[in-house]
Amino acid sequence: MKHLLSTHNLAREDAIAILDIAEDMAQFGHRDVKKLPALRGKTIVNLFYEDSTRTRISFEAAEKRLSADVINFSAKGSSVSKGESLKDTAQTLDAMGIDAVVVRHSSSGAPYLLAHSGWIDVPVINAGDGTHEHPTQALLDAFTMRKRIHGESSRGRGLDGVRVCIVGDILHSRVARSNIWLLATLGASVQVVAPATLVPGAIAQWPVTVTHSLDEALAGQPDVVMMLRIQSERMKDAYFPNPREYSSVWGLTAERYARLNQSTIIMHPGPMNRGLEISSEAADSPQSVILDQVSNGIFVRMAVLYTLLTGAKGELS
Ligand code: CP
Numbered sequence: 001m002k003h004l005l006s007t008h009n010l011a012r013e014d015a016i017a018i019l020d021i022a023e024d025m026a027q028f029g030h031r032d033v034k035k036l037p038a039l040r041g042k043t044i045v046n047l048f049y050e051d052s053t054r055t056r057i058s059f060e061a062a063e064k065r066l067s068a069d070v071i072n073f074s075a076k077g078s079s080v081s082k083g084e085s086l087k088d089t090a091q092t093l094d095a096m097g098i099d100a101v102v103v104r105h106s107s108s109g110a111p112y113l114l115a116h117s118g119w120i121d122v123p124v125i126n127a128g129d130g131t132h133e134h135p136t137q138a139l140l141d142a143f144t145m146r147k148r149i150h151g152e153s154s155r156g157r158g159l160d161g162v163r164v165c166i167v168g169d170i171l172h173s174r175v176a177r178s179n180i181w182l183l184a185t186l187g188a189s190v191q192v193v194a195p196a197t198l199v200p201g202a203i204a205q206w207p208v209t210v211t212h213s214l215d216e217a218l219a220g221q222p223d224v225v226m227m228l229r230i231q232s233e234r235m236k237d238a239y240f241p242n243p244r245e246y247s248s249v250w251g252l253t254a255e256r257y258a259r260l261n262q263s264t265i266i267m268h269p270g271p272m273n274r275g276l277e278i279s280s281e282a283a284d285s286p287q288s289v290i291l292d293q294v295s296n297g298i299f300v301r302m303a304v305l306y307t308l309l310t311g312a313k314g315e316l317s
Helices: 012-029 054-065 086-095 110-116 135-153 174-185 201-205 214-219 243-250 254-259 290-310
Strands: 043-048 069-074 100-105 124-129 163-167 189-193 209-211 224-227 265-267
Touching: 012 054, 012 135, 012 174, 012 290, 043 054, 043 086, 054 069, 054 100, 054 124, 054 135, 054 290, 069 086, 086 100, 086 110, 100 110, 100 290, 110 124, 124 135, 124 290, 135 174, 135 265, 135 290, 163 174, 163 214, 174 189, 189 214, 214 254, 265 290
Parallel strands: 043 069, 043 100, 100 124, 163 189, 163 224, 189 209, 224 265
Antiparallel strands: none
């Protein structure tokens, strides 16, 4: 595996190998000294053309914990504002001597272009491209589910038989796409819940079932309820009448949260629109693993970087 661009073609054994290495990374994460020398001498560029809090900081923390040298590039304040292209920006950074690129871009496919255009010849990691994919988010979500469900016996396991309900703005969600492919590979069953206007036309080809009723989906008591952010910044049209109606029909309100089994895991990739897709009662509840997702993101990204830059598979050497 040279790049991580998508979860669509990620083999089950490769996904589980990454999750297992992330288990090792988590062990180091709980020590006083969290740093490992694994990527000493390597230089990694974080190329962010779109805003981010969790992913950008988490990749930077992961790189530093592996002792890599880190270059942070943000399109804002760079020569992108003078019209510099992705190709010229990437080649400029490459000329400074880099070993990997982590890229977030508003255009779906930008990481593919970087990986396959021949402009640069280093591993490319997709940190979220447009409405297409966000593979490290899906891996950290799978890691978080596996840890909560299988606990200490997580290593080597997938998510066979786990029932996951993904709720909300599927149309614009790269998190949903990457999760759907990875969850299917790991053996989970996925139900998608959304207003008809926020379901992509291609959904019939995806390994999911679809319902438009959140109450019906929650009555089935899924193991995991993953709420998605309403991505207003990507909406040019009105997809639902108003936020109050969205919340009352498709939101994880306090009342719906109270109806869930106590074992149901509540997830959200962040950033949250509290009071819209998720209530504070649900987000801050003991069943919420939203902050675990953030913590685990560092371990999973360490595992991805370690795998791509050292060629290791399955265990920390
Ligand atoms: N989940 C996620 O990608 O969050 P950020 O946009 O803050 O990175």
